[in-house]
Amino acid sequence: MMTATEIRAKFLEFFASKGHQVVASSPLVPREDPTLLFTNAGMVQFKKVFLGQDKPGYVRATTSQKCLRVGGKHNDLENVGRTARHHTFFEMLGNFSFGDYFKEDAITFAWEFLTEVIGLDKSRLYATVYLDDDEAHGLWKKIAGLSDDRIFRLGDKDNFWSMGDTGPCGPCSEIMYDRGEAVGCGPGCGIGQCDCDRYLEIWNLVFMQYDQIEPGNRVSLPRPSIDTGMGLERIAAVVQGVHSNFDIDLFQTIISSAATIAGVTYGDNDEHDTALRVIGDHSRSVAFLLADGVMPSNEGRGYVLRRLIRRALRFGKLIGLSDPFLYKTAGVVVDVMGEAFPELGASREFMERVVREEEERFSVTLDKGLAILAEELDRMTAAGETVITGEFAFKLYDTYGFPLDIVNDVAGKRGITADEDGYRAAMAEQKARAKKAWKGSGETDPAVLFLELLESGMKSRFVGYDQLTAQSRVN
Ligand code: ATP
Numbered sequence: 001m002m003t004a005t006e007i008r009a010k011f012l013e014f015f016a017s018k019g020h021q022v023v024a025s026s027p028l029v030p031r032e033d034p035t036l037l038f039t040n041a042g043m044v045q046f047k048k049v050f051l052g053q054d055k056p057g058y059v060r061a062t063t064s065q066k067c068l069r070v071g072g073k074h075n076d077l078e079n080v081g082r083t084a085r086h087h088t089f090f091e092m093l094g095n096f097s098f099g100d101y102f103k104e105d106a107i108t109f110a111w112e113f114l115t116e117v118i119g120l121d122k123s124r125l126y127a128t129v130y131l132d133d134d135e136a137h138g139l140w141k142k143i144a145g146l147s148d149d150r151i152f153r154l155g156d157k158d159n160f161w162s163m164g165d166t167g168p169c170g171p172c173s174e175i176m177y178d179r180g181e182a183v184g185c186g187p188g189c190g191i192g193q194c195d196c197d198r199y200l201e202i203w204n205l206v207f208m209q210y211d212q213i214e215p216g217n218r219v220s221l222p223r224p225s226i227d228t229g230m231g232l233e234r235i236a237a238v239v240q241g242v243h244s245n246f247d248i249d250l251f252q253t254i255i256s257s258a259a260t261i262a263g264v265t266y267g268d269n270d271e272h273d274t275a276l277r278v279i280g281d282h283s284r285s286v287a288f289l290l291a292d293g294v295m296p297s298n299e300g301r302g303y304v305l306r307r308l309i310r311r312a313l314r315f316g317k318l319i320g321l322s323d324p325f326l327y328k329t330a331g332v333v334v335d336v337m338g339e340a341f342p343e344l345g346a347s348r349e350f351m352e353r354v355v356r357e358e359e360e361r362f363s364v365t366l367d368k369g370l371a372i373l374a375e376e377l378d379r380m381t382a383a384g385e386t387v388i389t390g391e392f393a394f395k396l397y398d399t400y401g402f403p404l405d406i407v408n409d410v411a412g413k414r415g416i417t418a419d420e421d422g423y424r425a426a427m428a429e430q431k432a433r434a435k436k437a438w439k440g441s442g443e444t445d446p447a448v449l450f451l452e453l454l455e456s457g458m459k460s461r462f463v464g465y466d467q468l469t470a471q472s473r474v475n
Pocket residue numbers: 069074076085086087088089090092161201202203204229230231232233234
């Protein structure tokens with residue numbers, strides 16, 4: 001069996017043999033790019049190169065890039081545990097051409113890697129192209145010998161790629177792997193038709209041609225370029241013959257460590273398995289975020305980290321974990337991935353201490369908050385209500401430190417949702433009140449001062465999807 005580590009190495013070696021410079025992954029926090037919360041694709045570190053603003057001294061590059069997709073345009077938080085193919089943190093294998101080769105070579109390289117180096121069964125592979133991209137369509141026929149019925153034309157949602165609201169973008173062509181009927185969702189199952197795990201998207205070849213300067217304003221890049229991305233965990237699942245990304249070697253060690261601590265067995269119980277997958281996933285993102293210098297806080301990137309920790313703890317409850325455990329499973333991430341990512345080992349002790357402190361602090365209020373939420377859900381069920389008020393959801397956040405996604409996870413199981421707009425409105429109201437109180441009394445409440453600071457200097461478009469509150473009692 002080929003391990004994920006071996007696949008990563010083979011990928012980089014293959015593209016090095018095709019004249020690509022092997023470049024190290026950049027951190028999860030993008031350097032000098034305020035438009036992006038986290039690195040969400042391999043191209044992020046090369047954004048300026050695509051735009052023609054940086055000349056790195058090579059025109060072909062290959063990477064295995066650390067990615068995080070929580071918040072922003074690409075947000076997979078709610079998908080984790082629900083699908084077999086989405087993580088918050090994952091590795092994206094990529095090859096890049098900066099105005100050098102274009103569509104033909106990109107398709108040739110990808111096909112050669114998948115069918116010759118990795119040895120995938122050709123009869124299981126399909127391709128998609130952008131609606132009017134006859135050129136890519138023709139190339140798939142010519143290079144891979146795919147017949148017309150194995151090439152699908154899809155629109156903006158699937159086959160036009162952009163990193164965010166602005167930045168380099170272009171039409172793309174994707175390679176799908178058919179895992180067979182057993183994994184399908186039944187009648188109507190098909191490429192572009194459903195969202196199940198049967199036709200697994202493994203590799204996206206982006207034909208970078210434009211720069212989106214602002215909404216509605218797109219200009220051509222200096223030179224057409226190539227940006228590709230293939231999820232390491234997905235290709236490993238295919239190569240290792242498992243149906244879920246979570247069953248690959250890289251993940252199993254982490255998941256079984258959580259199962260051992262909890263005294264449960266992976267594969268015995270659906271609810272437990274989801275919890276174990278979420279814990280496995282979040283252990284990775286938490287370890288990598290801390291290694292890249294993000295600290296838990298109540299705003300922006302730090303709040304994403306805090307939410308991941310708290311969400312993991314809540315899923316831990318579902319498998320009976322009430323003592324701190326995440327610092328241990330995040331430690332296993334260091335064992336498993338520390339060789340490929342030395343920053344993990346370097347920050348190990350610090351990371352474990354910070355996670356453990358967060359766990360200890362939140363566990364005090366987690367039980368209370370869960371009990372109050374359960375009580376409210378019982379009352380609502382009896383009364384036939386289906387939407388949690390914004391005020392209630394906000395109170396849980398403000399008093400017990402419950403991020404909205406925990407409320408949604410718990411309530412969703414009982415067919416109840418939270419009024420998210422109301423939640424944000426309640427938060428905004430409290431913020432306004434805090435501000436008024438501060439101006440009125442002339443005192444410098446440190447929490448309010450922090451709030452003001454945030455509003456003036458540190459404003460970014462991300463302070464807003466889940467803002468800080470001045471009076472958060474759990475932080
Ligand atoms: P999907 O449609 O499955 O959500 P995507 O179209 O959003 O994937 P791209 O932006 O095209 O993904 O990223 C390139 C590749 O990265 C994908 O083809 C896939 O192999 C991998 N990938 C994307 N999102 C994730 C994720 N959340 N977890 C693991 N791998 C991912």
